[in-house]
Amino acid sequence: MVAKRRQTKEVAVGHVGVGGNNTISIQSMTNIPTKNVAGNVRQICELFEGGCEIVRLAITDLEDIKFFAEIKKILRARNIPVPMVADVHFSPAIALNCLEVADKVRINAGNFSDKLVGPQSFSDDEFLVGKNKLQKSLGKFLRKAKDLKKSVRIGINHGSLAPRMVYKFGHGDVAMWESAKECLEVAWEIKFENIILSFKASDVKKMIAANRLACSKLDEMEKNYPIHLGVTESGSGDYARIKSAIGMGCLLMDGIGDTLRVSLTEDPVREIEVARNILQGCGVRRYGIEFIACPSCGRTSYDIQSILGELRAHLEKQIGARNLKIAVMGCMVNGLGEAADADFAIIGSPNGTLSLYQNRNCVLKNVSREEICKNLTKICRLKLDGM
Ligand code: SF4
Numbered sequence: 077m078v079a080k081r082r083q084t085k086e087v088a089v090g091h092v093g094v095g096g097n098n099t100i101s102i103q104s105m106t107n108i109p110t111k112n113v114a115g116n117v118r119q120i121c122e123l124f125e126g127g128c129e130i131v132r133l134a135i136t137d138l139e140d141i142k143f144f145a146e147i148k149k150i151l152r153a154r155n156i157p158v159p160m161v162a163d164v165h166f167s168p169a170i171a172l173n174c175l176e177v178a179d180k181v182r183i184n185a186g187n188f189s190d191k192l193v194g195p196q197s198f199s200d201d202e203f204l205v206g207k208n209k210l211q212k213s214l215g216k217f218l219r220k221a222k223d224l225k226k227s228v229r230i231g232i233n234h235g236s237l238a239p240r241m242v243y244k245f246g247h248g249d250v251a252m253w254e255s256a257k258e259c260l261e262v263a264w265e266i267k268f269e270n271i272i273l274s275f276k277a278s279d280v281k282k283m284i285a286a287n288r289l290a291c292s293k294l295d296e297m298e299k300n301y302p303i304h305l306g307v308t309e310s311g312s313g314d315y316a317r318i319k320s321a322i323g324m325g326c327l328l329m330d331g332i333g334d335t336l337r338v339s340l341t342e343d344p345v346r347e348i349e350v351a352r353n354i355l356q357g358c359g360v361r362r363y364g365i366e367f368i369a370c371p372s373c374g375r376t377s378y379d380i381q382s383i384l385g386e387l388r389a390h391l392e393k394q395i396g397a398r399n400l401k402i403a404v405m406g407c408m409v410n411g412l413g414e415a416a417d418a419d420f421a422i423i424g425s426p427n428g429t430l431s432l433y434q435n436r437n438c439v440l441k442n443v444s445r446e447e448i449c450k451n452l453t454k455i456c457r458l459k460l461d462g463m
Pocket of ligand 1: 370371372373374375376405406407408409410411
């Protein structure tokens with residue numbers, strides 16, 4: 077069963093609302109040093125054009141904050157309103173300063189004040205020392221975020237959990253949730269609520285388990301922070317796309333997720349297309365014509381692969397990314413049934429001709445592929461005009 081989307085509160089990231097009734101937004105991150113202003117401006121423009129709705133830049137030192145502000149200024153002058161997020165690790169001081177220029181600051185709970193390298197076992201007192209340090213530095217940071225009305229993502233990464241959390245709770249979903257809870261307790265203390273949470277791992281099962289556990293705990297506490305989804309270090313190519321689709325797809329089907337980033341070791345623009353496909357494939361966002369097609373078999377009497385490609389290119393050119401579902405099926409065996417919820421279905425006949433169905437009614441019988449292409453555009457337009 078596909079769950080209803082988990083009800084979350086809306087958190088503003090610049091002009092984009094994350095959570096609540098907002099559509100699930102797509103994020104990405106530039107992959108060059110922030111000091112490269114021209115390169116970042118170029119990449120962000122490409123991302124924005126491609127459909128990226130929130131963009132993140134790595135801030136590695138105080139100097140980067142100046143470059144971040146410069147990049148933002150250039151983009152705004154070019155009317156590129158995409159919200160810009162500062163991505164900070166290891167330094168509460170940098171995170172604090174980023175609040176002045178960024179629309180949102182992403183921190184990593186595991187390394188905000190804890191050291192990742194050091195002792196691997198902790199007495200109760202040593203654990204408390206770490207916790208107190210986090211409370212102090214995080215409290216200062218969140219108070220400033222509250223004053224400046226900025227939003228914050230508390231990122232929990234399986235690969236960079238604080239060693240004291242791993243020692244106490246194990247290296248899995250429980251430690252990830254406890255790590256988030258520790259940060260949330262600081263936010264609750266000062267009544268800061270502009271929070272988005274993420275629970276990421278490169279291991280898909282761990283990532284899914286951590287998000288499910290966190291959301292069930294948050295629901296028990298009646299806390300409804302939006303969730304940012306991601307599978308970290310997924311790599312490149314098909315495998316990375318499949319891992320991301322499994323991880324994020326499972327959670328989206330659970331109703332979990334308000335914004336997402338697909339992490340690819342490729343040009344970041346490629347991440348946007350994958351994110352869109354995941355959202356459309358899960359039925360939570362529609363970006364354009366959705367084609368469904370049978371894999372073909374010995375009963376197929378026409379070149380289904382080439383007509384699928386031809387139709388996709390032809391229709392996208394003629395009518396653009398419109399909200400339609402078109403099925404291309406080899407034969408009648410499962411054709412009509414499988415295509416039942418499509419707006420149009422093209423079904424092959426044993427004699428090599430094709431028939432076009434609209435809502436299960438045959439509108440063109442036994443015609444050539446040229447006829448199908450020509451008429452389908454016309455019929456699609458009529459349907460869209462009547463919508
Ligand atoms: S729809 Fe027909 S042609 Fe396509 S895979 Fe099924 S049986 Fe084969």
